Amino acid sequence: MAELAAPAVHDWDFPRGTASIRLMLRFAEDHGVPARELRSAAGLDDPGGPGRADAPDRPVDARHELAVVRAVAARAGDSDELALDLGRRYRVTTFGIFGFACISSPTMRDAMLFALRYLDLSFTFCIPHVELGEHGISLVLDDTRVPADVARFLVLRDLAAIHTVMRDLLPQVRLQRLALRHPAPPSVQSYVDAFGLVPSFGAASHRAELDPALLTLPLPQANEQTVALCVAQCDALVAHRRERSGLSQLVRERLVRLGGVDAGLDEVARQLAVSPRTLRRRLADAGTGYRQLVDEVRRALAEEMLDTGALSVEDVALRLGYAEASSFIHAFKRWTGMTPAAFARRSSPRARPGR
Structure with a gap:
């Protein structure tokens, strides 16, 4: 086809x-x-x-x-x-x-x-x-x-x-x-x-x-005239959104390379060759923020590591840069509504639900 x-x-x-x-x-x-x-x-x-x-x-x-x-x-x-x-x-x-x-x-x-x-x-x-x-x-x-x-x-x-x-x-x-x-x-x-x-x-x-x-x-x-007007407005809107979202993705990629370890907004801004103020503003324009992106990357990496069943909760916390496992457990429960141990039991091996 x-x-x-x-x-x-x-x-x-x-x-x-x-x-x-x-x-x-x-x-x-x-x-x-x-x-x-x-x-x-x-x-x-x-x-x-x-x-x-x-x-x-x-x-x-x-x-x-x-x-x-x-x-x-x-x-x-x-x-x-x-x-x-x-x-x-x-x-x-x-x-x-x-x-x-x-x-x-x-x-x-x-x-x-x-x-x-x-x-x-x-x-x-x-x-x-x-x-x-x-x-x-x-x-x-x-x-x-x-x-x-x-x-x-x-x-x-x-x-x-x-x-x-x-x-x-x-x-x-x-x-x-x-x-x-x-x-x-x-x-x-x-x-x-x-x-x-x-x-x-x-x-x-x-x-x-x-x-x-x-x-x-x-x-x-x-209506030919109406659709032409709409196209012009949509062109401007997507151009703005795509420009703003590009930086969010670059921040995610940097954080993934760091294994989810929080290097701090100032350091990530330096690596991306923008000022911290500019980075903070452009992330806000894209509807997100630096802390939100850190949490997203950490959650995704944590779920991947817990899915394997090869690492303990303490090991995952350490790899993500948490000083104590209790801090990671608290954060994971805030992200998902369950503890890392409960998540690992439910999703190992992980499969799509067959409701």
């Missing part, structure tokens, strides 16, 4: 707006979880966190949204029905100027091309690929880089969101087939409610198939 166009990003780790976080906070409250509890669990109110997640124009690091996803799943109930219900809350208007550009595009093909070109203005974690074949259009979701503990939840959230937005653009959209890689749940009614059909499970990939005739159908709200 030929790919319609390559997605602009190949990983979920890109800055994003706060609309998705705000949507999930409202969703959690609808399920009886107070927003303040969710904010606390996700670290949104921490000094190193994103600050006001209710500020619509403020970009945040993708890991903040991931923390909210984990908190929603943990407190509202990690189920397929919940993930699908959450995904259906995402409407084309949720995506701001990105969504406005899609709905103003001439045809569904144009909207798909735009969405792939500006994918880092979306809230997706699973990377979509659109394949064109003789008998249909295939939307394939790649979740290979999504953290295993929330991979199934995010596949269903993202797929339900994409399907809902496509129907906002063109109400005639219907899936012809849907295949999912994970095992079948006890009930498929929530899938029928979300997609209008019963999927096949245990497939080789997450794949939704549509009628190719949909590509050329005109969109009801197409």
Whole structure:
């Protein structure tokens, strides 16, 4: 199959707006979880966190949204029905100027091309690929880089969101087939409610198939002048975000090379040939902070080392630069909600959950 166009990003780790976080906070409250509890669990109110997640124009690091996803799943109930219900809350208007550009595009093909070109203005974690074949259009979701503990939840959230937005653009959209890689749940009614059909499970990939005739159908709200204006605004927005996010990734790479040992902001700034003040400001512009990045790298490295089962908690703490194991245990519990020992027992050997 030929790919319609390559997605602009190949990983979920890109800055994003706060609309998705705000949507999930409202969703959690609808399920009886107070927003303040969710904010606390996700670290949104921490000094190193994103600050006001209710500020619509403020970009945040993708890991903040991931923390909210984990908190929603943990407190509202990690189920397929919940993930699908959450995904259906995402409407084309949720995506701001990105969504406005899609709905103003001439045809569904144009909207798909735009969405792939500006994918880092979306809230997706699973990377979509659109394949064109003789008998249909295939939307394939790649979740290979999504953290295993929330991979199934995010596949269903993202797929339900994409399907809902496509129907906002063109109400005639219907899936012809849907295949999912994970095992079948006890009930498929929530899938029928979300997609209008019963999927096949245990497939080789997450794949939704549509009628190719949909590509050329005109969109009801197409407007050539509006979409041109939206493209100009999206160009400026992604240029700004990509410039800011580049430095965040450089800091992560430096910290990984140091094995998670905190060299201090001043030293990392010196290595990157910027002043500490500039580094602090540009990280804030990207929706993150130095302490947040240190925690992210340490958490990722800690989970990798604990997964192997070859190192004790004390050894992991030492390798990450902690003077005492108790400090590492406290930090790990803050990151994950469990102790390192409990994590090692649960995830060794680590496998994707087969709920």
